[in-house]
Amino acid sequence: MRAISLIPLMSCLLLAACGGGGGADNSDIKTSVFAGNDLQVVEKSEFTISAKGSPADGTFTWQRVSGPIIDVFPLEGAEQTITAPDVKSDSELVLRVSYQTSDGSLVNDDLSVFIASNNQLPLAVVTQVAPANLPSVYKDTVTLSGLTSTDPDENGEISSYLWQLLSGPDLTIDSYTNPTLSFPHPLLENNTNLKWQLTVTDDEGGVSASQFDMTLNKTAQVIIADAGANQTVEEFDKVILDATASEAATQSYQCMWQQLTGNTETLIEPKSCTASFFASDIDLNATLSFEVQVMDLKGRTDTDTVFIDVTPKALGLINDTGVGECYNNTQRINCNNDEFPAQDADLGRDSFANRLGKVGKGNLAFDYTKLNEFADELLDDAQNFSCIRDNTTGLVWEVKSPYSGVLPNTSLRDGQNRYIWQGTVNSGDVNGSANTTCPSDTDCGLQTYIDEVNALDFCGGSNWRLPTYTELLGLIDYGKQGQNVLIDTAFFPNTPSTNSVGHLRYWTSQTAVDGASLSQAYTIDMMDGNDLAYPKDNAAYVRLVRNR
Structure with a gap:
C-alpha cells in the first residue's frame, strides 16, 4: 500500500x-x-x-x-x-x-x-497412429503421437514433449522432442515388447508423464544384404562399394565382396562393408557387377548385387603437361590441397597416370612406342629405332639420326640441321641457301627437306609434314623444368645441345598473324617450352610428323 x-x-x-x-x-x-x-x-x-x-x-x-x-x-x-x-x-x-x-x-x-498461480497439471496421452494396418511389419513406419495430451487450464497449452524408450531394441528415431515420434519396424527374431514414456510440460511449468506398451512382431527374414544403388562412373574414378545399409537381427554383421562380371578390378578391403576400387582404363562403355555376402553373428547369410557402369573419360587426343607434383608458394605439397587447388598434377591424364593402360612407355601419361625404319613396333628397351608413335595422339614422329659431322657436312636427318620456313609471303618464296645450315645441294628450305624425306618412304610413309603448333607443344614435358631440354630424350635422342643464343627453336606449320606481311611463323623452344613468332627467313630446327 x-x-x-x-x-x-x-x-x-x-x-x-x-x-x-x-x-x-x-x-x-x-x-x-x-x-x-x-x-x-x-x-x-x-x-x-x-x-x-x-x-x-x-x-x-x-x-x-x-x-x-x-x-x-x-x-x-x-x-x-x-x-x-x-x-x-x-x-x-x-x-x-x-x-x-x-x-x-x-x-x-x-x-x-x-x-x-494455481496451475493444473497437464495430462500426457500416447496413441499409435501409424501404420494404418496393424500389426506393423518390417520397414513399416511406426508413429506414436502425443497430440491428444491436454492441459486442463482454461488457457493452458502443452509447451514441450519428451519421449523415452524405457525398454526394447535399438531403434532409428527421427526426434525425441517432437509431438510425434517415428521409427522403422526393425528386423526381429522374436516378438518384442517396447515400453515408452512420454513426458509433457505445460506453459506454466507443470509436468506429467504417461507410459505406453506396444509389441513388434518378429520378421520372416532376419538378415538382409544391401549392396547399395547402381552407379555410373568414369574410367580411373574411385568407386565405393557400400553395403552399410544391410541389416541383421543380431545388429552386428560382416561383409565380403567379390566381382561377378566385367574387366577384373583390384578390390581394396574386399572384407569390409565399404570396399573400393579404381575403374580401369577402357576404350568403350563397360558394365561391372559385384556381389556382397552379409553374414550375421549366427552364421546366417544373404547376398545382393550392384552394377557399375563405366564410361571412358573425355580426355581427347592430346598429351598432358608432364607435371606430376604440386607446390605451394615455396615448396612441394600433397596434391588435392584446398588452399592450392586445381594444379596440373591434380587434373588430366597425369593425375592418374599410374592407372593408365599404356601401350608403350613414357613419363607419367606420355605413351610412346618405338618403330623401326619400316614402322614395325620394337621393344620398349630397343636402342636402335627410327620413329616414335605417340599412342595418345596417334601421330608418328621423326627421330633424328646421330651426329654425322660439322654443318653443312651432315646427313639428311641429322639433329643439327636447321631450315628456313618455306612459304609464300608478300615478297615471294623464302628459301635457305644450299649447304649452309643443312647439307642440301638445292636449298635449306623446309619444303625441300620435307620432299627429300618423303622420297625415302621413311618409316613406311610418304606423308611427312611440319607439325601444327598444338602437335609440337604436345611433346613438351614441363616436369623436366631445370633440365637441358623439355623432351624425353629416351624416345627423342640426338637432340642438339643449346645453340649459341641459348634456344632450341623448332618450326611449326602455323603462320603468325602480325599484320599484312605474314612474315613470321610460330616456333616452340624445346629448351624452355615457350613459343615465339619467328621470322620466316631465319633458320630453326625441325622435327617432322605424319598421321598413321
Whole structure:
C-alpha cells in the first residue's frame, strides 16, 4: 500500500494521507485516502477492495497501475469485488484509488494484490497412429503421437514433449522432442515388447508423464544384404562399394565382396562393408557387377548385387603437361590441397597416370612406342629405332639420326640441321641457301627437306609434314623444368645441345598473324617450352610428323 499526492510537497503536509493513514499528526490534513492493506489472493478467485477517504463527501475511482490486465477498470466507488485474473506464474497487481472532494482536492493511494498461480497439471496421452494396418511389419513406419495430451487450464497449452524408450531394441528415431515420434519396424527374431514414456510440460511449468506398451512382431527374414544403388562412373574414378545399409537381427554383421562380371578390378578391403576400387582404363562403355555376402553373428547369410557402369573419360587426343607434383608458394605439397587447388598434377591424364593402360612407355601419361625404319613396333628397351608413335595422339614422329659431322657436312636427318620456313609471303618464296645450315645441294628450305624425306618412304610413309603448333607443344614435358631440354630424350635422342643464343627453336606449320606481311611463323623452344613468332627467313630446327 502506497500513498501518492498530486499537489506540491508543501501542500502534502496539509492535504495528503501518508500511506494507509500513517501515524502522523492529522490536525491540519484536510483530505486523505487509504486503499486498504495489501492482499494475497489465488488466480480466478473473487476478492474485495475497500477504500476510505476523508472528508466523507468525495468520490472514489480505481485504476490498474501495473501487473496482469483486468478489463473492468476503471471502477467508480469505494468498495469493489473483483475476480483475480488467470496468471501463468505468481504475479503482482498494483491498483490505485483516487479520491476527490467537493472542493477539488485530489489524493491517491496504491494497493498491491499478490496473485498466486494455481496451475493444473497437464495430462500426457500416447496413441499409435501409424501404420494404418496393424500389426506393423518390417520397414513399416511406426508413429506414436502425443497430440491428444491436454492441459486442463482454461488457457493452458502443452509447451514441450519428451519421449523415452524405457525398454526394447535399438531403434532409428527421427526426434525425441517432437509431438510425434517415428521409427522403422526393425528386423526381429522374436516378438518384442517396447515400453515408452512420454513426458509433457505445460506453459506454466507443470509436468506429467504417461507410459505406453506396444509389441513388434518378429520378421520372416532376419538378415538382409544391401549392396547399395547402381552407379555410373568414369574410367580411373574411385568407386565405393557400400553395403552399410544391410541389416541383421543380431545388429552386428560382416561383409565380403567379390566381382561377378566385367574387366577384373583390384578390390581394396574386399572384407569390409565399404570396399573400393579404381575403374580401369577402357576404350568403350563397360558394365561391372559385384556381389556382397552379409553374414550375421549366427552364421546366417544373404547376398545382393550392384552394377557399375563405366564410361571412358573425355580426355581427347592430346598429351598432358608432364607435371606430376604440386607446390605451394615455396615448396612441394600433397596434391588435392584446398588452399592450392586445381594444379596440373591434380587434373588430366597425369593425375592418374599410374592407372593408365599404356601401350608403350613414357613419363607419367606420355605413351610412346618405338618403330623401326619400316614402322614395325620394337621393344620398349630397343636402342636402335627410327620413329616414335605417340599412342595418345596417334601421330608418328621423326627421330633424328646421330651426329654425322660439322654443318653443312651432315646427313639428311641429322639433329643439327636447321631450315628456313618455306612459304609464300608478300615478297615471294623464302628459301635457305644450299649447304649452309643443312647439307642440301638445292636449298635449306623446309619444303625441300620435307620432299627429300618423303622420297625415302621413311618409316613406311610418304606423308611427312611440319607439325601444327598444338602437335609440337604436345611433346613438351614441363616436369623436366631445370633440365637441358623439355623432351624425353629416351624416345627423342640426338637432340642438339643449346645453340649459341641459348634456344632450341623448332618450326611449326602455323603462320603468325602480325599484320599484312605474314612474315613470321610460330616456333616452340624445346629448351624452355615457350613459343615465339619467328621470322620466316631465319633458320630453326625441325622435327617432322605424319598421321598413321
